[in-house]
Amino acid sequence: MELxxxxxxxxxxxxxxxxxxxxxxxxxxxxxxxxxxxxxRGEEAAAELGDRAxxxxxxxxxxxxxxxxxxxxxxxxxxxxxxxxxxxxTGNRTVGREGPAPLDVFERTIRVxxxxxxxxxxxxxxxxxxxxxxxxxxxxxxxxxxxxVIVNTASVAAFxxxxxxxxxxxxxxxxxxxTLPLARDLSKLLIRVVTIAPGIFETPMMASMAQEVxxxxxxxxxxxxxxxxxxEYAALVRSIIANPMLNGETIRLDGxxxxxxx
Numbered sequence: 001m002e003l004x005x006x007x008x009x010x011x012x013x014x015x016x017x018x019x020x021x022x023x024x025x026x027x028x029x030x031x032x033x034x035x036x037x038x039x040x041r042g043e044e045a046a047a048e049l050g051d052r053a054x055x056x057x058x059x060x061x062x063x064x065x066x067x068x069x070x071x072x073x074x075x076x077x078x079x080x081x082x083x084x085x086x087x088x089x090t091g092n093r094t095v096g097r098e099g100p101a102p103l104d105v106f107e108r109t110i111r112v113x114x115x116x117x118x119x120x121x122x123x124x125x126x127x128x129x130x131x132x133x134x135x136x137x138x139x140x141x142x143x144x145x146x147x148x149v150i151v152n153t154a155s156v157a158a159f160x161x162x163x164x165x166x167x168x169x170x171x172x173x174x175x176x177x178x179t180l181p182l183a184r185d186l187s188k189l190l191i192r193v194v195t196i197a198p199g200i201f202e203t204p205m206m207a208s209m210a211q212e213v214x215x216x217x218x219x220x221x222x223x224x225x226x227x228x229x230x231x232e233y234a235a236l237v238r239s240i241i242a243n244p245m246l247n248g249e250t251i252r253l254d255g256x257x258x259x260x261x262x
Contacts, residue, residue: 001136001146001241004029007077009069011060011120012085014041016203017153019049020230021083021237026052028238031076035060035069035120036086052076060086060116063123070123078131082124083151083237084117087171091164106167113171121150121182121193129189136244144244147190151237152179154197154250160259172197176250183248192247194240199254201228221255228253 008025012018013034022032022045031052036042042055056072058065073079090109092101128148137143154175161169176195183193200206200217206227218226236253240246 001080001149001244002029002134003080003241005077006080006134007031007033007073007075008081008083009033009035009073009079009120009124010083010085011035011058011116012087014039014045014055016085017198017201017230017233018083018085019045020234021085022049022053024231024234024238025081025083026050028241030081031073033069033073033076035066060084060120061111063119066119066123070127074127078134079124079127080131080134080146080148081151081241082120082128082148083153084120084175085153086116086120087113087153090167092167093164094166101166106170109167109171110174113168114174117152117175118178121152124148124150125186125189125191128191133190136242138243141244145190146192146244148192149241150182150186150191150193151240152193152195154195156197156199156252156254156257156259158197158250159252162259163262179250180248187247192240192244194246194248195250196233196236196240197250197252197254198233199228199252199257201233202230220260221257224255226255228255 008030010018010022013022014036025032034055035058038057046053046055056069058069133145135143152175155172157169158172158176179195
């Protein structure tokens with residue numbers, strides 16, 4: 001799909017995977033709305049990314065706030081791409097030293113990671129459905145009419161959930177599970193849906209860990225034995241957008257890691 005003159009919406013766009021993805025989409029010719037929680041990071045990210053970046057504060061699970069972000073993106077050009085990078089990571093054993101895991105933590109994790117992803121996908125898809133199809137192709141391939149591409153973010157925890165990850169794994173497993181039905185739902189509207197399941201990536205959360213913990217985690221990755229770079233996630237997003245046959249699939253981006261119990 002051609003990005004020049006189009007717009008994109010990226011949640012979690014103030015840092016990490018979202019910020020790298022926004023940069024890659026701008027480099028590809030799109031105008032991008034960064035969606036993140038209120039605070040200076042979003043404005044700083046938009047300023048650093050230049051004139052084709054805008055920041056809109058929103059809770060991804062809030063319908064009105066996400067709708068406002070979608071409208072802001074549509075005002076910059078035909079909305080062609082939505083990338084869901086916003087999420088939270090929580091950890092609680094089902095029964096720990098202080099008793100059962102807090103139910104409100106489980107509910108919040110599902111609300112942000114799963115309900116928030118669906119909320120953004122459905123509202124972005126409605127805006128994409130109102131646009132005229134765009135025609136694109138890979139070199140040597142047939143031209144394919146499309147209205148848009150939605151890229152969601154799961155995690156290897158969707159498949160290899162560790163001790164204490166019941167809530168996080170459930171939320172990311174739900175993202176992976178809804179990928180195919182979303183793609184089928186939106187196929188007649190010429191909208192594709194693909195999910196990326198990252199392994200261990202360089203993010204602000206990882207950077208806050210002690211160096212010995214980071215080294216231990218990196219050593220578990222078969223090849224390359226290092227954390228993934230947000231730029232590598234962003235490169236896969238660009239590949240998904242470019243290739244019209246990628247649809248309804250969850251792609252692990254993890255250096256062949258399979259997480260152990262802990």
